[in-house]
Amino acid sequence: MDVRVAVAFHSGYGHTARQAEAVTRGAAGVDGAIATAHDVSAPDAALWSELDSADAIVFGTPTYMGGTSAVFQTFAEATAPIWQERRWQGKLAAGFTNSAGINGNKDTTLSALAVFAAQHGMIWVPLGLAPGGEYSSQGDRDDLNRLGGFTGAMAQSAADLGPDQAPIDSDLRTAEHLGSQVASVAVRFALGRAAVAA
Template structure:
């Protein structure tokens, strides 16, 4: 079995997210743990509530960006949308062109139109010329009669990782363990893909030099 080389400098995956009550922040932490589980890749978790130079610098140097937002009224939060609109100067200069992107969201409802929030993130990534990475899991729970709420991807999403947090539960109690494992899977999937992209780019550069 071939051994994947580990880069001398860790590849950065930024988790750019907003969390209104802490539930989505807990989901973001699970995504970050998934990223950090891949040798040679490190997670850089950023709260987009603060649009400072550090945020934009981290995004500029990242190999991949995983967007995260609660789903409010069927869409991303106003804070996340403010961040998306503030990225317009980066868009104009194609600053994120070719980067990898993915997304996650959380809402109190089992459905809550979470897909709409994830699709708005995918459109944001597409406008920036980024490459979207879907969740890559089959639906869990009620997809088959033998499924249960402990299944990975119990929300049955495809575009990104979904989670559900009942409105009367604290961030210490929700999202559920299965939703957090699904978020971990997304982070790990993006990290592995980022590693493949980075190593492939390096190999292509070496071939170009020797050609």
């Protein structure tokens, strides 16, 4: 009994795509989980079918001007028919984002993703990590969750670095952890449903 985790993302310059790859890798590493990544910039019937068949959807977008990208928002608004039919009701959801600034109001983007999921009746899975980085004087930039997010995975990519150099490894490992977290919860949900059915 495999669970399906779909990573639905938009990436403007390739940095968020690297996060998406890490989330997918983390989810795929969980026994009993199959993970696939999907660029939402040009939604078609195949994308909607993949998302409808997923047990969990992890949403990803860069943070532009303190919120989701316009491309991601266009995708979100295109889910209105799905919302009307409640097709994603009860699925698991999670989110990740990247911006050039250390803060960049990434928390606002993650909150928007959580609200989007809630409108669909989805169940939000948080990052599940204590803050690393400069949370304590012993922390450093190589820590998981160095940016101190709780709602989802955050990454930072300096504006003058391409996706071959950013996000840094700890941010990608944080995204990988999010994928693993979501897939692990999805497997437990599936086992619970199977036990109830039996």
